[in-house]
Amino acid sequence: MGSTRKITVIGGGFAGLTAAITAAEAGAEVTLHEAHHTLGGRARTADGPYLTNDGPHALYSGGPHRTWLKQRGLLGELAPLPALQAAKLRFHHRGALRRTPPLGLLRQSFRTGEQAPVDIDFLTWASGLVGEPAARAAAAYSGVALYHHDPGALSARFVQERLHRAASIPPEATFVKGGWGRLIDRMAARARDLGVRIETGSRIDTPPTDGGPVVVATTLAAAARLLDDPSLSWESGRTVLYDLALRTRKGDPFAISDLDAPGWVERFTTQDPSLAPDGQQLIQAQLPIAPGESKADGVAHVERLLDLGFAGWRERTVWRREALSNGRTGAVDRPGTTWRDRPAVDRGDGVYLAGDQVAAPGVLAEVSFTSAVEAVSLALRGTRGHRPLDLKRA
Template sequence: MKGEITVVGGGLAGLVAAITCAEAGATVTLHEAHASLGGRGRATAPPYVAHEGPHVFYADGPHWTWLKERDLIGKVGWPSPPAALRVGFRDRGRFRRGMPAGLLRLVAGRRRAPVDQDFRTWASARYGERAAEAAANAISVITYDADTGRLSAAFVQDLLLRALNPVIAVRWVVGGWQAVLDRMASRARELGVRIELKSRLTELPGGPTIVATELSSARVLLGDDSLTWESGDCVMLDLAVTKHRGDAFVVFDLDEGGFHECYSMPDPSVAPAGESLFQIDMPVRAGERTADAHRRLEQLTELAVPGWRDRTTWQRTGRARGRSGALDLPGFTWRDRPAVERGDDVFLAGDMVAAPGMRGEISMNSALRAAEGAVAALDRSVRAA
């Protein structure tokens, strides 16, 4: 196929788009502004392999099939039975093993939530205010939002049914997102994709182009102020400590929307022997100072990793503001987000555009659609020449 497709951005969406276009026979050039590929899937260098946000995969969607068909997943890790049992909830300031009854009824409920009503109002009327707030806080691990109850009831319900479903679809890939992205980069190069690092485009190059950057960067590149959408705001603590059998594996914070997970329990390769690697997240409240959000985060850390300050071997902090995936307010669905097709053979991909799924899945699903459109546009131009 003559002609060329340009991909802007070397994160998950950009790599999926580049691979898909190259598999269709197109010549592809990928431009990445940073010195390495990966986007928000990048990880710190060993011995502490920490990611920006949770790095699990869900094996119940077409994105997992796409990765599996191309042998890009690699080895899957699992927590050992004792670790797997250390899953609990922060409820009224205490750690509990089982899900509260009200939250359990809500998750098990069959009534379909409406799109045009906020989750707090809808759930409170049916399951009580405490169950509604607990459910909203439990799913903040995905929304990264301190007020998840304000979002569309249908949007939040969909997340709850996937994340807290008894039939767990979560998979822990050894090495996390970084290992998968490294394999994707190798696959792209094998297909002939030309990868240009430290290459920041300031204008469109002409020809079919897929813009697979954060929405804020796409807004600047395309000069389109309409490219905005609701997103979360969260502080994070990556923490390595000396291993202790009493540390929790996963903690859902029903009080304040935080989340705790030990990445090294299913994947010991991410931390040195004898140490455990955790990430603890806490959504930032409206108008809250970063330091205050971190103080609340540390309170959750003390519950999940007792005595962590005296056991710490490595740590780093961060904040993800407006760059943690799309959130749908009442009256909106994923179909209302910025469209993939932008006109003039320009296509958009990423985790805040019009495609279904959760975060990384949105990136992949939008990238596949963008690639299909770019290949079709290239084919039309070749036939017209």
């Protein structure tokens, strides 16, 4: 038996903790460095009384990380959406709030017999199937899983996968009760139980040179700085994140999907009342904005949707917060590209990338999970003295 292999993980978000747990389960000695004083990255949940995430977060039931979490007892209690409340989804279409989406959008959303092409934009491809108006509405609806201002301009296959996942019945999206911070706490406890050394407030400016593999589980921009590699870039979105607490009123919708321009407003206390104090409801919205638009443009967009769906919301407001998320909402693939064209997980010289903008399949957080497992698999491949990584279990 060889000596225990050491692995360093830089970044303590969802990807970093996934990598640390996976490596420790395979017998590696793992040290995780997180520059922030708390773990979680974009999966942090704010302290009360309003348990907000850094933008709307969901676990898709068809995703690989949900199975992985469940196998390890990390999934915890989920907050299902009551069927009666799901019926309160509203659609902003042609300037009005509607109870049902256009028929063409439904036909496109549930179309499963034909795989969309990679090298054509979604709007062009879908317009040939259901007409341009319905194709534009379908593209806008997919924005809930894209965070991009112009989904129709992206690769048809990229958008199609996300549209099918977002529009599935029953819904694939489920929610971690109490916010994603609860999930991060469980993952951190699991990592420590496996012997992972977790160092918070530990900023790494250059990769360690002790000879062991390094998994860089940061944003792609941070990885580019750390590795002095400007080629580490990929397109993402610019999104205004808008959090709002209102005094409860009967008749408010569960969510509003804007089919005229990508945007999503959701009342998260519908499925998890613990996210806000009694008598209040927590709303989180994401409004993608174009490169030339400002945060104020996104705020104005969400407030127009609130005016339509949440009567008297200004008088009922007890708390609000606005933020601009720039390049932090996952990778988007243009026509002619797929996830395989993004920055590779294996960077050579024992350095590996994990995160939501690298070359790994999946939707949103699934990319972080898949890339983290792949990074550890590559790091440990062929190493003596280690149990082989069970990728089926992972």
